[in-house]
Amino acid sequence: MSLNSEDIERIAHLARLELKPLERERLLAQINGFFDIVEQMRAVDTKGVEPLTHPVAALMDVHLRLREDAVSETNQREANQQSAPAVERGLFLVPKVIE
Template sequence: MALTSSDIDRVAQLARLQLEPAERTRMLAQINGFFDIVEQMRAVDTSGVEPLAHPTAALGEVALSLRDDVVSETNQREANQRSAPAVERGLFLVPKVIE
């Protein structure tokens, strides 16, 4: 699936971007290059390959070095909420956006 210059113009308009002609050309090449990579990946036969639950699962039993889950910052909720327009019981109140 290759994009055209008009597709790039449409995407730029939707994203509210002003692209110079050189930027438009570079963007077209980059996005079409991305689609080429996707097509190459689609061409690979992956039948019989089990999906991995985690990327390190391919390495076998690997001990991950995770940091300890400890509190490193003090509770500054009140200070952080001072500038909020509306707060109730420690929660930010926001206008309803879905009816």
Template sequence: MALSLEDVSRIAHLARLELRADEADAMLTQLNGFFDIVEKMGAVDTRGVEPLYTPLSAVQDVHLRLRDDVVTETDQREANQKSAPAVEDGLFLVPKVIE
């Protein structure tokens, strides 16, 4: 996927950036280089390769410290909402800010 100068100008406009002509040319080169790398990575056959959960696991044995997914705190909703100016059905009520 190759971008054109028009694409770079549109992206800059959407990002609210002002690019001079030389900056746009440099950005075009950088973006097209990036997309070339992405295409090369997409072309690599990764069948049979297990995903890494951390990059460190490629160079050393890493043990995840997982804990059981259990509830450790009780429901404190009422206590947490006592200081709220307005609550209804367990939800905080806030003033309307958009007309």
């Protein structure tokens, strides 16, 4: 996949960017370079390759340091909801925005 100058103009318009001609050319080259890298990555056969838990796991054994899931603060729901305009059964009430 590659983009052309019309695509760059459309993207700039959607992003509300005002690009000079030289900036458009540079951006076009950078984006197309990115797509070239993606195509090279897609061409690599990865069947049978296990995903890594961490990028460094390919070089050394990595143990994830996970903390114990424990409560560290008291429940302050009522205090936090005092400034809310509407609360019902411990939940914030908000206006319906989607029909």
